[in-house]
Amino acid sequence: MASSSFTMFLSLLSLLFPFISSSTSTTTLPLSLFNTNPSQDLYSKLTHLASFSLSRANYIKKSQDSSVSTTPLYPHSYGGYSITLGFGTPPQKIPFIIDTGNNFVWFPCTKKYLCTNCSQSIPTFIPKSSSTARVLGCLNPKCGWIHNKTSTKSRCQDCSGPNCKQICPPYTILYGSGSTGGLALVETLDMSNKKIPNFLVGCSMFSSQQPAGNAGLGRGLASLPSQLGVKRFSYCLVSHKFDDAGKSSNLVLDFKGEKTANLSYTVLQKNPVVAGKNALSVYYYVGLRKITVGGQKVKIPYKYLKPDFNGNGGSIVDSGTTFTYMNRYVFEPVFNAFVKQVKGIPRTESIEKITGLRPCFNISRQEKLSLPELKFHFKGGAEMALPLANYFSIAGETDVICLTMITDSGAFGPELSTGPSIILGNFQMQNFLVEFDVRNEKFGFRQQVCK
Ligand SMILES: *[C@@H]1O[C@H](CO)[C@@H](O)[C@H](O)[C@H]1NC(C)=O
Ligand SMILES: *[C@@H]1O[C@H](CO)[C@@H](O)[C@H](O)[C@H]1NC(C)=O
């Protein structure tokens, strides 16, 4: 088949070159698991993933406006996904965490880059070594993309007249406990088959707790797909069991928008427009309408499945969240359905207390394990039936398995009442090809083995 040999060709190319590649209509970038802490055992890792997923949910749900957007990067340090992009002339290759919950692209920048509480040294971009790097001027409309101010007057206060030389004010992004800040540049993005001049990118001079730069894939003018004019993009998330194995799949940027075979689609929902909550405009909202456990519909109050006038409620897809977050009114019925349907396997509440995950079951006496199927049903009829490994994980060296979805009514403090009710995380989408068709406003997926 022509298309499969083409895919093969692309993946061979991507082995030969650090990043790549392609025809006129698509660009394919290798997508790797990003793990800064490979020595952790699976048990403490689960615990970390759970609390970091919740910390991300916390900040996504608060959706405060800082100069760009507010979403924590934490979960990335333990199994996020990264790509490599080349910036500058000649190109300098820099790894970026992909993040659909964010719309800004930034890299660690200059020799003086200061990162506190960062577990490893990461390559930084050196503007002086690039002949095409320019500091963004405050009159440039792109400065308005990151400063929430449409009028140049408000962001160029020291300016008079069209010869204004003032630079775009520095940005700061708060990500939960972490942060980053610096100056915006326009620089050439080198995509092997084409060069994109004047790409808006953040040159971060200081960060805290950031494992790498960040490539925002969210909605909004400054994101990677928007700046490239991509019609849609897709990725396949390799299993977290390869966290330490350096396995990768691809992020595919599609400029033309040809049909992908066998995808189930649901329409992307309109983003809530709420004053002071611009961050909500970045997320990909989907119409999750029903959850079934073991074929039985879980009773979830409908009001949580759609955003209200305050932007509370609804479901988003987020590449930067590991374990799916559900607010307690959604989670509790799902939890109860599992507890009710899993018969003859003892629960292990001691492990639940430690990991923050529940329910957990002790499977040491089980010869054959059979657990209820979990299925997400989307508006328009698309169904996502999850393989078992996408919603149960073994807790460390024990004989215990835990449901890998989280809520905020348990171990980690008070309820987060605002923002999306459901944040679909990357753990639930392992070995799924997911596609964000931004031109046709659709979200598509199909189960497959991600190489
Ligand atoms: C670094 O991490 C420690 C422990 O997690 C924390 O107490 C401290 O505030 C952090 N420092 C910064 C600058 O983020
Ligand atoms: C962003 O712009 C809106 C509309 O101009 C304004 O109401 C809001 O206060 C601004 N937010 C920030 C953080 O500057």
Ligand SMILES: *[C@@H]1O[C@H](CO)[C@@H](O)[C@H](O)[C@H]1NC(C)=O
């Ligand atoms: C699409 O589905 C059909 C029928 O299940 C299968 O034969 C075909 O190989 C699939 N194509 C791709 C690209 O997965």
Ligand SMILES: *[C@@H]1O[C@H](CO)[C@@H](O)[C@H](O)[C@H]1NC(C)=O
């Ligand atoms: C699981 O059950 C077995 C057998 O009943 C027991 O020996 C083991 O300690 C239990 N594991 C945990 C983590 O509770």
